[in-house]
Amino acid sequence: xxxxxxxxxxxxxxxxxxxxxxxxxxxxxxxxxxxxxxxxxxxxxxxxxxxxxxxxxxxxxxxxxxxxxxxxxxxxxxxxxxxxxxxxxxxxxxxxxxxxxxxxxxxxxxxxxxxxxxxxxxxxxxxxxxxxxxxxxxxxxxxxxxxxxxxxxxxxxxxxxxxxxxxxxxxxxxxxxxxxxxxxxxxxxxx
Numbered sequence: 479x480x481x482x483x484x485x486x487x488x489x490x491x492x493x494x495x496x497x498x499x500x501x502x503x504x505x506x507x508x509x510x511x512x513x514x515x516x517x518x519x520x521x522x523x524x525x526x527x528x529x530x531x532x533x534x535x536x537x538x539x540x541x542x543x544x545x546x547x548x549x550x551x552x553x554x555x556x557x558x559x560x561x562x563x564x565x566x567x568x569x570x571x572x573x574x575x576x577x578x579x580x581x582x583x584x585x586x587x588x589x590x591x592x593x594x595x596x597x598x599x600x601x602x603x604x605x606x607x608x609x610x611x612x613x614x615x616x617x618x619x620x621x622x623x624x625x626x627x628x629x630x631x632x633x634x635x636x637x638x639x640x641x642x643x644x645x646x647x648x649x650x651x652x653x654x655x656x657x658x659x660x661x662x663x664x665x666x667x668x669x
Contacts, residue, residue: 483528490535491523501540506547519546586644593643597636604629605636 480488498519502512523542532538594602600622607618608629615633619626 483524486527486531486535487524491520491539494536494539498539498543501543502547505544515543515546515550519543522546589644590640593640596643597639600624601632601636601639604632605640608633 495516498516499512502515503509506512506515519539519542523539526532526538526542594605597605603622604618607613607621608615613621615626615629618629622629
């Protein structure tokens with residue numbers, strides 16, 4: 479006897495298997511991994527549906543497939559930092575960090591920290607989430623309850639102010655907004 483979750487999975491997910499396989503074949507370069515990818519995707523979907531059934535199963539299926547491929551690509555880009563052999567006899571020139579370079583780096587980091595602290599609050603928050611926590615523009619917008627366009631504008635403003643602070647020594651300050659004209663002055667109440 480199938481559980482309600484099993485029935486949902488068969489009726490809402492497995493019916494799209496052919497389309498899913500075509501999608502994976504079009505977008506995944508390693509043909510020999512497609513069946514493993516599909517199975518991993520099914521496991522993820524089943525576990526997620528066990529917590530809460532998605533409102534749009536087909537869209538959830540293909541979005542999850544896209545995310546899974548992205549995760550796999552990111553994982554493949556990770557490079558091991560473990561040494562591959564004995565580097566002692568290689569006689570590679572070493573770029574030493576002199577006290578001057580170390581101090582200069584610390585000063586630059588301090589200037590960047592000060593510049594970030596002086597950004598307007600919303601701008602600082604957007605820059606931090608986007609550039610430090612590496613959230614997507616959409617994730618930042620959702621987290622802060624603002625539009626993606628606002629995130630884009632705040633990032634541009636923040637980067638400009640930070641660059642000015644680092645390269646010209648200018649103290650970042652909020653760019654003043656032009657004064658708003660209210661209806662009374664706009665209608666022409668002239669003296």
